[in-house]
Amino acid sequence: MLAEPSCPIAPPLPRPSPARAVIGDDPDLADIRRAAEGDQAAYGRIVGRNIDALTRVAERMLGSRAEAEDVAQDVLLRGWRQTTSWRAGEAKFSTWLHRVALSRCTDRLRARRETSLDDSPEIVDRSPTPEAGLQQQSVALRVRAALATLAERQRAAVVLCHFEEMTNIEAAAALEISIEALESLLSRGRRALRAALQPDRAALLGDLT
Amino acid sequence: MNPGMPAETPAGMTFQRFAELVDAYGADARRWPLAERAAALALLASDAAAAALQQQAAMLDAMLDVDVAAPASHTARRALMAALPARGPVLATRWQELLALLGGWRIALPALAVALVAGVNIGATVGTGVLSSSADARSAVGTATDSEAPDDSGYRQGFAERLILDLQNVPQ
Numbered sequence: 001m002l003a004e005p006s007c008p009i010a011p012p013l014p015r016p017s018p019a020r021a022v023i024g025d026d027p028d029l030a031d032i033r034r035a036a037e038g039d040q041a042a043y044g045r046i047v048g049r050n051i052d053a054l055t056r057v058a059e060r061m062l063g064s065r066a067e068a069e070d071v072a073q074d075v076l077l078r079g080w081r082q083t084t085s086w087r088a089g090e091a092k093f094s095t096w097l098h099r100v101a102l103s104r105c106t107d108r109l110r111a112r113r114e115t116s117l118d119d120s121p122e123i124v125d126r127s128p129t130p131e132a133g134l135q136q137q138s139v140a141l142r143v144r145a146a147l148a149t150l151a152e153r154q155r156a157a158v159v160l161c162h163f164e165e166m167t168n169i170e171a172a173a174a175l176e177i178s179i180e181a182l183e184s185l186l187s188r189g190r191r192a193l194r195a196a197l198q199p200d201r202a203a204l205l206g207d208l209t
Numbered sequence: 210m211n212p213g214m215p216a217e218t219p220a221g222m223t224f225q226r227f228a229e230l231v232d233a234y235g236a237d238a239r240r241w242p243l244a245e246r247a248a249a250l251a252l253l254a255s256d257a258a259a260a261a262l263q264q265q266a267a268m269l270d271a272m273l274d275v276d277v278a279a280p281a282s283h284t285a286r287r288a289l290m291a292a293l294p295a296r297g298p299v300l301a302t303r304w305q306e307l308l309a310l311l312g313g314w315r316i317a318l319p320a321l322a323v324a325l326v327a328g329v330n331i332g333a334t335v336g337t338g339v340l341s342s343s344a345d346a347r348s349a350v351g352t353a354t355d356s357e358a359p360d361d362s363g364y365r366q367g368f369a370e371r372l373i374l375d376l377q378n379v380p381q
Contacts, residue, residue, distance in 0.1 A: 038296045047289060055285070056278040069285045073292070080293050136275050143276040162235060162273055168242050179242075186233035194269050 028093040035083040043083065047076055050094050053164055054101050060159045061105040063148050071108070075101045091173055098166075098174040102156055109152060146196035154189030157182055222248035227259050236267035 028049065034042035051072055059068035079097055086093065147155055153175070160171040161182070172182040227249050234240040241249055253259045 040290065040293055040295070043293065044290055047286065051286060051289070052280040055281040059278050065279075069281065072281060073285065073289050076289055077292060139272060140276040143272055147276075158273075161233075161240060162270070163276075163278070165240060168234070183229065183233040187229070190232065190235065190266075190269060193273070197269070197272055 026088065026092045026094075029088055032083045032086050032088075032093055035080065036086065043080055046079070046093065050079075050097055051076060053094070054097060057098060057156075057159055057164060058101055058105055060144070060147060060163060061102070061152075061155060062108060063144065067108060071101055071104045074104060092170070095170050095173050098160065099176065102174060105156075106152065142197065142200055143193075146193050149196055150189050150192055154185050154192065157185035158189040158193070161186055222252045224252065224256065224259060227252050227256075228262055231262050231266045235270045236263045237270060 028046050031039075031042040031045050035046065054072040054075055055068050057068075058071040059065055062068055062071070075097055078100060079093070082096070147158070150158065156175060157171065160166045160174060161168065166174070168179055168182055172179050175182065175185075177185075222245065226245070230241050230245065230249055234242075238246055238250055238253075253263060
């Protein structure tokens with residue numbers, strides 16, 4: 001049986017993720033100004049706050065860890081150049097980084113479609129965490145495969161809102177769409193995931209016990 | 210909809226909207242939009258049908274949450290920092306500081322454009338109006354040539370045109 005979620009209806013407590021902050025409260029702003037003057041240590045702090053999320057997003061979009069690290073590196077190098085012309089108040093730096101990362105992922109997925117008959121994302125390079133059992137790995141791989149079947153924009157919406165726990169406002173900003181459009185993508189994406197995982201549901205639920 | 214419940218809670222959350230929220234954001238209230246969270250939780254606490262919807266969504270959430278992506282490797286971090294091109298205080302930064310002193314590009318750019326247009330107009334007026342209206346003035350500054358004299362059609366050369374001709378006529 002599926003274990004009960006630990007606290008699905010928890011009271012609205014703030015999460016530690018910086019993505020939960022409001023747009024006007026950009027944790028990267030002070031370091032952006034220092035980085036614009038050439039302070040690499042300041043940019044290193046920005047990298048530290050964002051590289052994990054960017055890598056995870058790209059990995060779930062592309063299904064490849066190696067490509068995800070390339071995308072994260074490319075995006076953060078562009079971010080370094082962007083600091084000299086960054087204008088505060090229009091968007092959080094992390095939101096802009098995610099927007100660029102999603103754009104890079106779109107480019108790579110398009111290139112795959114154009115160069116390969118097999119456009120299904122690779123499910124490779126996933127190192128199991130030490131605590132993950134074989135059954136959990138099995139479920140995780142099936143979830144990752146189901147995610148790969150989603151339409152690209154639906155996948156991006158689910159990745160940002162569910163896995164990265166972005167607020168709806170930030171996810172919509174990263175995707176450059178309205179809140180209503182975001183909710184539509186999320187609903188269709190989750191329904192498709194449910195349908196994709198349905199045939200294996202009993203096995204998946206068993207795996208999770 | 211639970212038949213025992215009103216269509217809308219006092220806080221304004223309808224069952225329909227609650228279903229949309231769960232459908233989009235899943236079972237975890239922390240993922241629901243902040244502005245609607247309290248009202249949705251109030252409905253959830255009093256509506257069995259809402260609770261059933263939330264339980265269904267929780268199953269999908271639990272499966273998705275098994276997929277944990279690893280953080281970026283130390284190698285990737287080091288490679289990135291090593292790849293950052295060094296830069297000192299760049300010229301662009303200095304220009305931005307100057308622009309900031311002038312009130313930002315939104316003010317500085319239109320001001321520059323107005324100054325440019327005004328300068329050209331003044332130049333044209335001086336060239337074609339004041340000076341060209343006086344043959345003495347033209348001869349006084351020594352810039353008159355045959356080609357620049359007003360013709361019968363009333364065409365008068367502008368200041369910039371006259372300046373170019375002047376430069377072309379500078380003795381070598």
